[in-house]
Amino acid sequence: MKDRIKEVLKKVFELDEVHDNISQTTCAKWDSLNHLNLIVELEDEFNVSFEPEDIAEMKSLDIIEAKLNRLV
Amino acid sequence: MKYFVFRNFTIEPFFKGMNVEFSGYEDVSRFDETADRFIWFYLPSCKCDDETVANEIENYGRMLDWVSGQTDKMLLVFTMERIFKENFQIIDDRVDRAIRVYNDKIRQFSNRKAGVKLVDISDFYQGFSRSDLIDWKYYYISQMPLNPKLAGSFREWFQRQVETIEQKRKKCIVLDLDNTLWGGVLGEDGIEGIQLGEDYPGCCYRFFQEYLLELGRNGIILTVCSKNNEVDVLSAWNDHPEMVLRKEHFVAWRINWKNKADNIKEIATELNIGLDSIVFVDDNPTERELVKQLLPTVSVPDFPGNPYLFSPFSCFLTRNYFRAYRLTEEDTTKVKQYKDNVERVRSRGQFVDFESYLKSLEIELSIELMDEFNIVRMAQMTQKTNQFNLTTRRYTETDIREFVTNGGRVWGLRVKDRFGDNGLTGLMIVTINQGEAMIDSLLLSCRILGKNIEDIFVRYTLSLLKLEGIRTIHAMYIPTVKNGQVKDFYDKIGLRLVENKEGTCYYSGDLSELNLSLSKIYKLKNNER
Structure with a gap:
């Protein structure tokens, strides 16, 4: 699961390497527009649909993983 | 961009x-x-x-x-x-x-x-x-x-x-016949036996022929490449009552038992177009594979698995290969022009020497400056012309307008002969800087090549520049995979090679020393303004 999320992060933010502690505050490319792109890609990759409240919170790899774990 | x-x-x-x-x-x-x-x-x-x-x-x-x-x-x-x-x-x-x-x-x-x-x-x-x-x-x-x-x-x-x-559409479609333009195999089922007409599945093939007829009206060249006996096909074209596409709709065909890749290459040569301008449609996956392998630049779409899928297949062809933004007059009359060309080549055989052949064509050239009516076609020519193109620079309408705004000259050339009007088929863009002229672009559509028209076009435009008092002319040749035929063009005109930088040749010349006399074979009209 974590690795798949990392692949999506890499693709959306165009990164070569993603650390486990990546979050909106540590990643310069994680702006609001790319956050939207990230949600679209995650929904696609895991075939899920997030609620807006979750989307607003999903601003680090850990939280994304936790939210996804509840859905899949 | x-x-x-x-x-x-x-x-x-x-x-x-x-x-x-x-x-x-x-x-x-x-x-x-x-x-x-x-x-x-x-x-x-x-x-x-x-x-x-x-x-x-x-x-x-x-x-x-x-x-x-x-x-x-x-x-x-x-x-x-x-x-x-x-x-x-x-x-x-x-x-x-x-x-x-x-x-x-x-x-x-x-x-x-x-x-x-x-x-x-x-x-x-x-x-x-x-x-x-x-x-x-x-x-x-x-x-x-x-x-x-x-x-x-x-x-x-x-x-x-x-x-x-940007006008990057394909020029020509190469069609198989059996199970592509009609159902069944002509050589086995005979004219009466092939499926084409009112009933299913004949109505589907009829639809596809009607679609292709429309493609032809939109300026796409229809050609045939089929393993068949030519006499059988000619009589089917002539005698089948439901046939929509007949002999006169095809500009060229290869109906024989040779391999299709060779046939397609021959068609491209005959029409003087690149293989990358061709779409090949055949129901037989083996033939498609062969063409894909041997001619990778030819587009080869998958063929529909059922005749009733010709409608979405036609949509696919239009959307992916043949859609134009807007058709110019030249586009829609192109098919006729290609046919005229075949006529010209045939009549060439009747003459002993080349000059009397050229004379017999009654070629009329007219030269005009860029205006709102020809600019679309001019931009299109820079996008599409590959073979007779000295610098192969691609321009938009805006780019071309800018040359004029900046004091340059943009000349178009129209060519007519007794077989028909070829329309706007030549373009020369010249920039002028401190009294010296530079040929930025020079190109001619391949339809009109082989008649020394390029020669007179350049000599004439250069003489116009000379009349304006310009003395020095610069030009260059930039090689591409397709424009080898014009490698020596400026040498033949009489310009001096100044430098050859990795294949790109820079030329210059003095207009007062160049031979700018015009051959009397052509009728020349100046339609500037």
Whole structure:
């Protein structure tokens, strides 16, 4: 699961390497527009649909993983 | 290529990967002058009050008026379609009417101004169901009235629209016959036995022939490559009562038992077009594979598995290969011109020497300056001409206009002979700097080659420059994989090779020393202004 999320992060933010502690505050490319792109890609990759409240919170790899774990 | 997008909603994901900047929402105050092209992409809002929505759209129209007046660069304008409809009264069409007016305005703009190009959003929408077009979650969290999940398909589709606008369509379709233009095998089933006509599946093949006839009317060259006996096919073309495409609709054919890759190469040579301008349609997967392997630049679409799928197959062909943004007169008469050419080649055999052959053609050349009527064709020629093209520089209408604004000369050449009018088929762009001229571009359509027309075109335009008092002329040849035939062109004209830098040859010459006398074989008209 974590690795798949990392692949999506890499693709959306165009990164070569993603650390486990990546979050909106540590990643310069994680702006609001790319956050939207990230949600679209995650929904696609895991075939899920997030609620807006979750989307607003999903601003680090850990939280994304936790939210996804509840859905899949 | 840098784009600047005027927009009223969040649409960034749809242009991801392109070099693009966005205006503020509903903001037309900032105009990015560094952009090469502009895009206007406004979406209708999804409010409940129709009056408000209609007024907004009307206002978008006024904003577009203003923006289109600000630039001569290419402006790609998206039409509008309603995605969300609230309508409390069935007969209330305020919003639809506003959208109609808005779209009409775009159409008028694109007819009046060469730089304005209409992008038909309904062509994209038709691939999806209404409910897929909007995802309300994203509408409310991110101001996106268009579902971001469609971004990937949108980018692909938009790329194709841009290519269409840039006139990158294919020129020729090579068709198989048995089980492609009719059902069954002519050699085995006979004329009476093949399926073509009113009943299923004959009606499907008939539809496909009608589609191809329409392609021909739109300037695509129809040719045939089939393993058959030529006499059988000629009599089927002549005698079958339901045959839509007959002998006269095909410009060239190879009906024999040789391998299709060789046949297609021969057709390309005969028509003087590149293999990458050809689409090959054959029901037989082995033949398709052979052509794919041996001629990788030929486009080879998959053939439909059932005759009743010819309709979507035809749509596919149009959308992927043959759609034009706007057809010029030259495009629609091209098929006739290619046929005329075959006639010319035949009549060549009757003459002992080349000069009397040329004389017999009664060639008429006329030279004209760029104007609003020929600029579309001129830009198109720079995009499409590969073989007789000294520098192969691709230009848009805006680019060409700029040469004139900056004091250069843009000459077009029309060629007519007793077999027909070839239309605008030559172009020369000259820049002038401190009394010295430089040939930026020189190109001729391959249809008119082989008659020394290029020679007289250049000598004549150079003599016009000389009359203006210009003494020195510079020129260059930039080699490409396709323009080897013009390698020595400037040497033949009499220019001096100054430098050869990795194949690119720089020339110059003194106009008072060049031989600019014109052959009497051609009738020459100067239609400047």
